[in-house]
Amino acid sequence: MEGIRVLRLHKRASAFLESIQFPGFTLRDLLRPDPRRLVQVLSALINFLYYRDDKLALLQPIIHEFPNLDERCMELKAKLAEHQKAIADHELAAQMEEPMVQQLEAEVNSLKQKLVEYNKKQLALRANATAINDKKEETHRKVIAKSDFELVKLAQENSKLLSKIVQSPEKLQRALEEKKTARAELKNAEKIAMQSVQEKTATLEIYSKGYEKLSKHSTKIQALQEQVTATKALEKEVKARKTKISDESVEIMALDTKIIEWDGKVHEMEEHVKAKEKERDQIVADENQKLAALSSEVEWKLKCLEPRERKVEETIAKATKLCAEVDSTRTDAAEELQLIYAKFQQIGHAFTCYKDNFKSFLEQVDEVSKETLESLDRQAVEPLDTSATL
Template sequence: MSKFDYPRLPRREIIGVLAESQIASVSDADLLNPSPDFTSNLYTQILIHIGCLQEDYGLVEFADLEQLENPDLHVDSVRMMNLFKKIKEVISALDCPKKFTLKDLIKPEADRTELFLSAVLNFCLHKDTRMNLLRPAVEDLTLLDEQRQELEARILQLNTDISEFNESREREMPLIQEVDTKIKELRQSISALNNHQMSLKSTFRKKKDAAKEMDEKISSAEFALVQSAQENASLRSKIVQSPDKLQRALEEKKAVQVEAKDAERVAMQSFHKKTAILEVYTKELSSLLEAGTVHVKGMASKKMTKHLKQMQTLQEQMNSGKQVEKDVKVLKVKNSDDGVLDKSLEVKLHEQQGRGGSSSLSLS
């Protein structure tokens, strides 16, 4: 505790300080002739003012009074002893040069009372001065304390919210784990879809290259179709335009062939007949030659000449029949070749028409 000087305050100043501090209202007479009740009440008000004594200090525990004989007689004495103890502690703490005794309460003296009042009031003045200086800091401290309390309440509320959030998080942890699992599955699905997308892009590039190659093939097919059309036109120009005329010519040649065969057969019959006659005449001529007659020789010579002419005629007819037969065979071969050529041309025409249809379908 700080030490103070103890200038004896004048009675007027003591009265003024007590009045200004609203401790008590006293007069010069009260200070000149202090009574026990006056000093007890004044000290009580001063101690209450400086915060060293509670207003209910006079209340005594009944359990303590029951330990005494005639407790009703000791109530005031117990109250006075409590007051004395508090005043003595305060005076001792203020390092007053004189010690406060019980006599100062029971039989107070004006001089000692003014000294003790001066000491306590000096402390009150010093306290008020310091409190006025410290009041802004105290107010700030009070404000800070209120803010601290508010912050503590806020912290308590936040801790409560955090606890609730932790409990909620623990309750929702299975859902979070399930969501994490779904997220992992979705990421795997996204990765698979990305790979599938890359595969589709690669397939698209291949299809694009195949389409380009197909366009080239279509161009080649169109060019081949044009060439086939030209070849078809050329083949069509080689096809017989009038099959009826060809058929009539074949029939005429067949008729000629039949006639030639008939003529050949007649000629062969005549040839065989003439040959038989020639053999007869030859035999006769031989017999006549053997006979040696000139007349017979002349006659045989004429007959031989005539017979030879007939044989030459028959030979010419036979040669003519053979030539006709050869012509018929040539016509048959030509007719067969024309039929084969006609069929091959028809087959090629159908093939070219089929190619043209497939190419047009591909182009469409």
């Protein structure tokens, strides 16, 4: 169970170190840590903590600048949904009223055409009425002038006849005959005048009938004008509705501009955050390069120290062989093994403390590593001394 716990801890630690660009954390680094390797791991962790604190400090003004950004976005989304719903309702109402508007426009156009036709007919009838009135006045003037002329003529003839009257019966008889002939001519002229007057009265009756027809047409035209005024009122109402629709469309356009402005602000914020993320990635890349350079340098130094470690291991192997050959040194070796076991237990205890408190574990590991190195040096030196004494 302890081994499983150690493996899980190693897996979590390696995953975290790989996430901060520090690969290559092995199980040996956890169980038997090398001081230099341990310094590298600690430096990577400390650098990551400093880097995180710096980035959080950089992002803090942005967070303070927009404290309730999520709530504001939710409010704007709710308002946008309300305005979109209002726009949809307005468009639906406009679509529902569009057939009525088209019908009214068609009726208005037909009434306009009828009005133009009736205006043309009215102008023609007025022209005919004026022509008839002119003819009527002209005929009246002619008849009156002719009758006046005939009366004057008759008066002149009467005066002539009176001047021609004489005392002789023959002359009187002749004058009477002439008067009879003149009277017959006057009667004929009167008959002709009466016929002409009758003809004129017939034409006047025809003109009066035409005038009545014109008056009827004028009443119809007035009714049409009333219809035209009603259509104009309908046109005004349609124009008012169109202006209302245009005003609502202007309001919708203003709301669209506000939505675009808010979208632009959100886009600017996203770009600002992306720029900050790019800056963070750049700094992380630079730090990773530095860490890679340091790790390569440390690995090179460790490779240089490997021959010395091999020599120490060879001396330890020789010492163990000498301890196995010499009986007198067995007890000392057993005691030293007990000491090493006790120190190993101390190391295990330090490992458990390492899981609880990382810093204390590192200090204990440093101490234990120093003690183990000293003991190993002593252990390496003592067999050499014993071999020298032998």
